[in-house]
Amino acid sequence: MPRSRPFPAPRTASPAAPDPKWLAWASPPWLKRQRAPRQGVVTLDRRHLYILPTRAGVGFAALLMAMLLTSLNYNISLGFALTFVLGGIGMACMWQAYRNLLDMTVAGASAAPAFAGDPAAFSLRISGSDAGVRIGVDASLPAQAATLPASLSLARDATGQLTLHLPTSQRGWLALPRVTLSSRFPLGLFRVWSYADLPLAALVYPKPEPGAPPLPFAAQPDDDGAASLPSDDGVDQLRRYRSGDPLHRIAWKHSARTGRWVSRTGEAGSLPTCWLDWQALPQTLTNEARLSRLCAWVVAAGDTMEIGLRLPGVEIPPGRGGAHRRACLEALALWPGRAGQPAPEGSR
Incomplete structure (x- = not known):
């Protein structure tokens, strides 16, 4: 009687390794590449401008294709003429859209400080060139920033400013993320865009405590x-x-x-002199709650009295005025770092 051979164990399907070519197509290098601005200025040259048709542009191309097939089927001369004229207009729109951003320069102008919970304002300085006017230039932040784009138009050889608002949630330095500059001029058939990585940062102060108690004034x-x-x-x-x-x-x-x-x-x-002391606050308050209350007191003090600030490791002598108030708010924003520590490169 012949000996039966055991059946081979079934092979488990191993997950197929992703194709490197597909990965390269799915995440092209220009999506992650960052350009270091030269002397704080980013120039939108030919190597860093990208263009794709919009939904309206795709619909326009489909319409031209339908018109061309209809003209070929019925041999309509006027249909050929109209199709080619509209196709020439579309090509002219593509070149004009590309030219609208070509050789434009972008630089960081300023970053205003803000309190946590309020949007921080970043100003960008945009300059054209002798190429002509710039119409409908939009600047926007990443989608997770949940901000509305800002738009402007420039005359020939003119300079303008765009202000972007970025939400804030915590104190400290807030760096400006990558800015997307785009345009759909003239007919919205094509979208041209580029990126600018600017070394700009804004200082975010602690959120003042709502309904804070009166100042601990001691005469x-x-x-x-x-x-x-x-x-x-x-x-x-x-x-x-x-x-x-x-x-x-x-x-x-x-x-x-x-x-x-x-x-x-x-x-x-x-x-009168009023000391705002960290150690004098109730022990039940957390560190962020203490900073929030001290921030509310610094804002409420105004110029009617001299205030001093004592934090663990930081002491600011009494004084008054806008510069002194900003120094106190900066110490609260950067604690537990030392007051007056250098700002990130490019911050204003």
């Missing part, structure tokens, strides 16, 4: 019990209420706030 009275406190119409020297003081001299708001009667002397003293 330092002198020997007479007077203290410098901000008032509605300037800075007055305040002292304890004395019997016989006229009613119009009583500081009603400060009396209600402190719970004791104080009167104005009418003599302007030095600006």
